[in-house]
Amino acid sequence: MSGFVRRIPEGDTRERMVCAECGHIAYENPKVVVGAAVVADGAVLLCRRAIEPRHGFWTLPAGYLELGETLEEGAAREILEEAQARVAFDGILGIFSISRIGQVHVMFRARFADAAASPRFAAGTESLEVGLFAWDDIPWDRLAFPSVRWTLDAWRRSGTGPLGVPAGNPQADPRGTRPPGEPPITSPMPCA
Amino acid sequence: MSGFVRRIPEGDTRERMVCAECGHIAYENPKVVVGAAVVADGAVLLCRRAIEPRHGFWTLPAGYLELGETLEEGAAREILEEAQARVAFDGILGIFSISRIGQVHVMFRARFADAAASPRFAAGTESLEVGLFAWDDIPWDRLAFPSVRWTLDAWRRSGTGPLGVPAGNPQADPRGTRPPGEPPITSPMPCA
Numbered sequence: 001m002s003g004f005v006r007r008i009p010e011g012d013t014r015e016r017m018v019c020a021e022c023g024h025i026a027y028e029n030p031k032v033v034v035g036a037a038v039v040a041d042g043a044v045l046l047c048r049r050a051i052e053p054r055h056g057f058w059t060l061p062a063g064y065l066e067l068g069e070t071l072e073e074g075a076a077r078e079i080l081e082e083a084q085a086r087v088a089f090d091g092i093l094g095i096f097s098i099s100r101i102g103q104v105h106v107m108f109r110a111r112f113a114d115a116a117a118s119p120r121f122a123a124g125t126e127s128l129e130v131g132l133f134a135w136d137d138i139p140w141d142r143l144a145f146p147s148v149r150w151t152l153d154a155w156r157r158s159g160t161g162p163l164g165v166p167a168g169n170p171q172a173d174p175r176g177t178r179p180p181g182e183p184p185i186t187s188p189m190p191c192a
Numbered sequence: 193m194s195g196f197v198r199r200i201p202e203g204d205t206r207e208r209m210v211c212a213e214c215g216h217i218a219y220e221n222p223k224v225v226v227g228a229a230v231v232a233d234g235a236v237l238l239c240r241r242a243i244e245p246r247h248g249f250w251t252l253p254a255g256y257l258e259l260g261e262t263l264e265e266g267a268a269r270e271i272l273e274e275a276q277a278r279v280a281f282d283g284i285l286g287i288f289s290i291s292r293i294g295q296v297h298v299m300f301r302a303r304f305a306d307a308a309a310s311p312r313f314a315a316g317t318e319s320l321e322v323g324l325f326a327w328d329d330i331p332w333d334r335l336a337f338p339s340v341r342w343t344l345d346a347w348r349r350s351g352t353g354p355l356g357v358p359a360g361n362p363q364a365d366p367r368g369t370r371p372p373g374e375p376p377i378t379s380p381m382p383c384a
Contacts (some may be wrong), residue, residue: 064221071289095298097263103297104224106287106296
């Protein structure tokens with residue numbers, strides 16, 4: 001990427017990374033982190049991080065949304081990867097601007113998908129351990145990130161009832177999402 | 193960017209753009225679009241697009257969130273750019289996964305900032321014209337994007353009352369956002 005220079009493209013107002021050879025502009029924008037408070041019998045699923053940053057601290061399962069995923073698909077993937085749990089979503093608890101590091105966090109409230117069975121979960125490769133914590137047992141002084149606390153507070157306020165607004169994609173209108181069978185989008189090779 | 197190849201980095205599960213020279217990984221993730229239904233006396237502010245895609249069609253003021261912005265800062269900037277209006281936000285009406293094109297749309301309900309004056313707005317450089325439309329006068333067959341319709345429907349459902357959940361950043365906890373005076377984040381030169 002040594003051919004890239006930082007300048008303001010014509011018609012723009014911000015510096016971008018521009019390829020000096022072909023003029024391709026590599027836009028960089030905030031990333032979306034998706035995750036959930038997965039709740040069972042008033043307890044919430046927390047993961048102790050096996051990776052940096054904040055190795056050894058407790059977090060809600062969450063991670064970067066990938067190209068081609070809906071918010072729910074991304075959150076489900078992260079929960080499966082980090083806590084080996086399959087879940088169903090109630091709705092969105094909180095949306096947090098982490099503008100300091102160029103992130104937006106979208107956090108759901110979720111339940112274990114198999115409501116009839118005991119909750120099933122286990123540490124994924126990015127977790128040292130995973131557990132269900134009642135409110136009073138949450139390791140408040142060892143939480144990994146501010147948005148973990150904010151999400152737990154939003155869960156506490158929401159109780160177990162319906163979450164109401166915000167709206168998500170209307171079920172009857174599939175235009176926002178990728179149809180089954182259509183390959184996931186990938187970025188074009190910019191200078192190919 | 194001709195030195196980039198598409199491969200799965202060690203420890204990852206997806207193909208990424210990797211610099212063949214230095215191993216730098218150029219992650220590409222969904223982008224966040226922020227905007228609002230700006231409402232006055234039961235009418236909503238719409239902009240007729242002066243740019244592609246969907247030139248000539250009507251949209252809510254909205255655009256890409258930039259690095260360093262909160263959701264509200266990004267939406268306020270887009271509304272100022274496209275409709276030359278200053279607004280105050282009530283809360284989030286809808287969050288839409290547009291996974292087809294790698295986008296997440298976060299749409300607010302907003303009011304004009306100067307509640308005492310008549311609504312002030314004008315076409316910005318990306319708009320052919322801007323207007324306030326009562327529900328029955330909205331040009332339904334000439335809306336630019338599905339999420340415009342979904343947001344208008346969510347506005348209709350919400351009425352003028354409080355929006356409730358989701359939570360946003362707690363006012364008393366500034367850790368998620370950039371302190372006043374701290375320069376905006378920019379991306380590092382990856383191979384410099």
